[in-house]
Amino acid sequence: xxxxxxxxxxxxxxxxxxxxxxxxxxxxxxxxxxxxxxxxxxxxxxxxxxxxxxxxxxxxxxxxxxxxxxxxxxxxxxxxxxxxxxxxxxxxxxxxxxxxxxxxxxxxxxxxxxxxxxxxxxxxxxxxxxxxxxxxxxxxxxxxxxxxxxxxxxxxxxxxxxxxxxxxxxxxxxxxxxxxxxxxxxxxxxxxxxxxxxxxxxxxxxxxxxxxxxxxxxxxxxxxxxxxxxxxxxxxxxxxxxxxxxxxxxxxxxxxxxxxxxxxxxxxxxxxxxxxxxxxxxxxxxxxxxxxxxxxxxxxxxxxxxxxxxxxxxxxxxxxxxxxxxxxx
Amino acid sequence: xxxxxxxxxxxxxxxxxxxxxxxxxxxxxxxxxxxxxxxxxxxxxxxxxxxxxxxxxxxxxxxxxxxxxxxxxxxxxxxxxxxxxxxxxxxxxxxxxxxxxxxxxxxxxxxxxxxxxxxxxxxxxxxxxxxxxxxxxxxxxxxxxxxxxxxxxxxxxxxxxxxxxxxxxxxxxxxxxxxxxxxxxxxxxxxxxxxxxxxxxxxxxxxxxxxxxxxxxxxxxxxxxxxxxxxxxxxxxxxxxxxxxxxxxxxxxxxxxxxxxxxxxx
Numbered sequence: 001x002x003x004x005x006x007x008x009x010x011x012x013x014x015x016x017x018x019x020x021x022x023x024x025x026x027x028x029x030x031x032x033x034x035x036x037x038x039x040x041x042x043x044x045x046x047x048x049x050x051x052x053x054x055x056x057x058x059x060x061x062x063x064x065x066x067x068x069x070x071x072x073x074x075x076x077x078x079x080x081x082x083x084x085x086x087x088x089x090x091x092x093x094x095x096x097x098x099x100x101x102x103x104x105x106x107x108x109x110x111x112x113x114x115x116x117x118x119x120x121x122x123x124x125x126x127x128x129x130x131x132x133x134x135x136x137x138x139x140x141x142x143x144x145x146x147x148x149x150x151x152x153x154x155x156x157x158x159x160x161x162x163x164x165x166x167x168x169x170x171x172x173x174x175x176x177x178x179x180x181x182x183x184x185x186x187x188x189x190x191x192x193x194x195x196x197x198x199x200x201x202x203x204x205x206x207x208x209x210x211x212x213x214x215x216x217x218x219x220x221x222x223x224x225x226x227x228x229x230x231x232x233x234x235x236x237x238x239x240x241x242x243x244x245x246x247x248x249x250x251x252x253x254x255x256x257x258x259x260x261x262x263x264x265x266x267x268x269x270x271x272x273x274x275x276x277x278x279x280x281x282x283x284x285x286x287x288x289x290x291x292x293x294x295x296x297x298x299x300x301x302x303x304x305x306x307x308x309x310x311x312x313x314x315x316x317x318x319x320x321x322x323x324x325x326x327x328x329x
Numbered sequence: 330x331x332x333x334x335x336x337x338x339x340x341x342x343x344x345x346x347x348x349x350x351x352x353x354x355x356x357x358x359x360x361x362x363x364x365x366x367x368x369x370x371x372x373x374x375x376x377x378x379x380x381x382x383x384x385x386x387x388x389x390x391x392x393x394x395x396x397x398x399x400x401x402x403x404x405x406x407x408x409x410x411x412x413x414x415x416x417x418x419x420x421x422x423x424x425x426x427x428x429x430x431x432x433x434x435x436x437x438x439x440x441x442x443x444x445x446x447x448x449x450x451x452x453x454x455x456x457x458x459x460x461x462x463x464x465x466x467x468x469x470x471x472x473x474x475x476x477x478x479x480x481x482x483x484x485x486x487x488x489x490x491x492x493x494x495x496x497x498x499x500x501x502x503x504x505x506x507x508x509x510x511x512x513x514x515x516x517x518x519x520x521x522x523x524x525x526x527x528x529x530x531x532x533x534x535x536x537x538x539x540x541x542x543x544x545x546x547x548x549x550x551x552x553x554x555x556x557x558x559x560x561x562x563x564x565x566x567x568x569x570x571x572x573x574x575x576x577x578x579x580x581x582x583x584x585x586x587x588x589x590x591x592x593x594x595x
Contacts, residue, residue: 227403227407
């Protein structure tokens with residue numbers, strides 16, 4: 001019952017978040033105007049603002065936020081580590097190196113696809129490297145090796161970024177730092193399509209793995225005895241979650257905190273059954289990032305705050321409160 | 330289910346000594362079979378070898394006549410329940426959710442649990458005496474409670490064979506006895522029960538046959554009264570023991586001796 005109630009609340013929250021997201025901005029619209037524009041009516045300028053400018057951005061927030069939360073919950077289950085999050089395998093570091101290189105070499109102007117592509121390539125490089133190390137140590141994949149390799153590869157990429165930035169101009173440094181902190185600004189429908197093509201099938205695959213993830217969360221040996229093909233599930237789930245993360249980073253930068261905090265918050269509310277945890281994490285992550293983006297746009301308008309800053313500012317106190325409540329219960 | 334092993338040899342990478350060096354065993358339907366031996370004698374490795382989770386260097390393991398490697402993991406889980414030595418619960422789950430995992434091998438990826446599955450879980454909860462705990466978070470249970478929940482999970486699989494690695498090591502007398510009485514009753518109904526234990530007296534009282542391992546090899550195998558002799562046990566455990574079998578049914582009672590007791594007439 002509690003689970004159904006939370007699902008209803010989250011769906012409603014997401015709907016409200018999307019509506020607020022298309023309503024507010026530099027041109028203020030009323031709720032009615034926003035709704036009319038969404039359904040293809042109202043003034044032509046309103047339709048342009050809502051359908052061409054705001055809606056793609058809001059939908060990208062939904063996909064990236066949901067994807068990060070889902071990937072985070074998956075990593076936490078497979079690595080059996082509550083501190084795991086989507087960037088733990090060095091994915092964010094790899095993506096950032098790709099993006100920073102493009103910005104420093106001045107290639108960003110040669111096409112809007114260059115930056116996300118470079119970031120995605122960097123993320124894939126990191127994933128490939130980390131998986132290679134973890135699987136090379138035997139035929140089975142050791143998640144402890146994977147975790148260590150991820151942390152070390154991440155540190156290496158951080159050093160790369162520091163080096164590249166140290167030889168860059170001040171303006172490049174600023175745009176690189178802003179990219180790293182994440183943003184949904186300037187989203188086009190193409191970005192949304194790209195993210196959707198990746199995120200939705202990946203999310204569907206992860207949802208079908210909910211039971212094996214439950215089993216894996218209590219240990220690989222026991223999971224085998226409960227009929228789980230452990231190596232197969234580990235590889236599929238990690239690869240899919242990593243690609244989901246890579247796609248998110250490529251289009252929106254390194255948005256921290258969603259993938260760590262949202263799954264924990266859901267766990268505190270409804271427990272760790274992944275059949276519930278995964279879909280609710282997706283919904284909550286989507287709503288959370290959409291609302292965070294709204295704040296990022298409005299709080300200091302016309303200046304935009306990096307969305308990663310907002311997710312931490314809002315997420316940390318909320319999570320600490322939730323933690324405290326669960327401790328005193 | 331008949332569990333048969335022939336010349337089981339296992340090698341761990343980098344280890345000089347083979348953890349298992351030519352072990353034979355044959356456990357028929359309806360037998361309660363105990364595997365005993367000192368620390369590091371290969372008891373847990375034997376259990377893993379029988380379940381196909383450690384690779385054999387040589388030898389064969391067959392379950393109902395079929396090589397263990399030919400069973401898929403989910404097929405195996407529909408027939409064999411296992412309580413491993415330890416597991417770590419990293420995230421909060423309720424007892425009912427944990428025991429419900431025993432139904433996973435019976436369910437398709439997107440298939441929901443039916444009344445049949447709920448009945449199996451209810452029954453398993455009751456048999457392991459954890460019905461009252463069903464809404465509790467497993468991370469808050471005592472060691473003994475968690476152990477009974479894990480046994481309940483294996484029961485919920487509705488297995489034909491049950492393999493347990495030191496299932497009663499953290500249980501009090503009541504639950505230790507209750508679990509072994511239960512294992513005995515299931516064996517009498519036809520289930521194959523293989524239990525790894527340090528409890529020599531428990532093995533002597535409940536098991537049909539005992540396998541005594543010593544440094545990866547079989548030191549003795551047979552009915553408890555044959556295997557548990559002072560000579561054999563002292564040689565394997567390298568500690569003086571006294572064995573009495575004044576029990577009416579001839580069940581041996583093993584007592585490890587204190588320093589002052591050695592040399593006195595047994």
